[in-house]
Amino acid sequence: MVLAWIVGACLAGTLLSLAIAVLVASRVQARWIPTLVSFAVGALLGAAFLDLLPHLFAESKAPARTASFILAGILVFFILEKMLLWRHHHHHGEEGDEHGEAAVGPVHGHDDRRVGWMIVLGDAFHNVTDGVIIAGAFMADVKLGIVTSLAIIAHEIPQEIGDFLVLLHSGFGRNKALVLNALSGLASVLGAVLAYFALSAVSAWIPEILAIATASMIYIAVADLIPGLHRRTALGESMMQVLFIALGIGCIWIIHAVLFPGA
Numbered sequence: 567m568v569l570a571w572i573v574g575a576c577l578a579g580t581l582l583s584l585a586i587a588v589l590v591a592s593r594v595q596a597r598w599i600p601t602l603v604s605f606a607v608g609a610l611l612g613a614a615f616l617d618l619l620p621h622l623f624a625e626s627k628a629p630a631r632t633a634s635f636i637l638a639g640i641l642v643f644f645i646l647e648k649m650l651l652w653r654h655h656h657h658h659g660e661e662g663d664e665h666g667e668a669a670v671g672p673v674h675g676h677d678d679r680r681v682g683w684m685i686v687l688g689d690a691f692h693n694v695t696d697g698v699i700i701a702g703a704f705m706a707d708v709k710l711g712i713v714t715s716l717a718i719i720a721h722e723i724p725q726e727i728g729d730f731l732v733l734l735h736s737g738f739g740r741n742k743a744l745v746l747n748a749l750s751g752l753a754s755v756l757g758a759v760l761a762y763f764a765l766s767a768v769s770a771w772i773p774e775i776l777a778i779a780t781a782s783m784i785y786i787a788v789a790d791l792i793p794g795l796h797r798r799t800a801l802g803e804s805m806m807q808v809l810f811i812a813l814g815i816g817c818i819w820i821i822h823a824v825l826f827p828g829a
Contacts, residue, residue: 573755580755583719587729611784611787636780637781639777644789679738685729686749686750695775697757698761698772699772701758701761701765729747730747795807
């Protein structure tokens with residue numbers, strides 16, 4: 567019965583946050599998506615600096631170890647992105663040789679897609695930890711599990727909206743973006759089931775998994791999304807970018823500090 571509650575809560579959270587993200591994104595005109603990526607930047611940085619980092623360092627018995635895992639996570643995502651770039655440029659170079667032309671510079675659409683794949687991977691790490699937390703709460707008490715699940719869902723909604731917008735901006739179609747977001751969301755079920763059958767072993771690694779998830783959010787926002795925003799230099803667009811970054815941060819702050827201050 568407890569396992570059914572756990573799996574049901576994870577599935578409900580994934581479907582609800584994804585449905586809201588799709589509803590919001592589906593009402594957005596395509597020309598607005600590059601500007602709304604600023605919201606994703608704010609949501610990612612807000613989740614990392616207002617939610618995950620304070621939790622990690624408050625709960626950690628070894629802050630230096632936690633910081634080391636965050637740094638290691640940033641390095642891992644740098645290496646992963648570099649490998650994706652090498653693979654693309656090598657393949658593009660071969661295609662250029664076949665046509666007797668030299669490959670000059672990256673293909674923008676393909677390069678954008680690596681950001682989408684990385685955000686799916688980083689979100690999957692985060693969702694695994696959410697599943698572990700939900701499982702632990704339900705195993706302690708069903709009411710606590712319900713409250714914890716609601717808090718996690720509320721935290722996830724603005725981030726899922728941002729992730730969906732980034733996938734659209736990266737060149738993925740709406741259907742593929744929906745499928746990828748759903749798959750990364752289902753990682754919470756995997757984490758929950760693992761935690762149910764081996765809670766002590768899995769729980770011991772929660773700080774490290776969260777540190778890697780935090781590193782992915784910081785890296786994707788700072789290394790991939792913000793440089794793209796700087797390519798749009800018009801004053802009006804720049805002001806809108808600042809506004810939407812603040813809006814993304816503000817949504818995380820309201821949910822974390824106002825609606826669920828103890829979560």
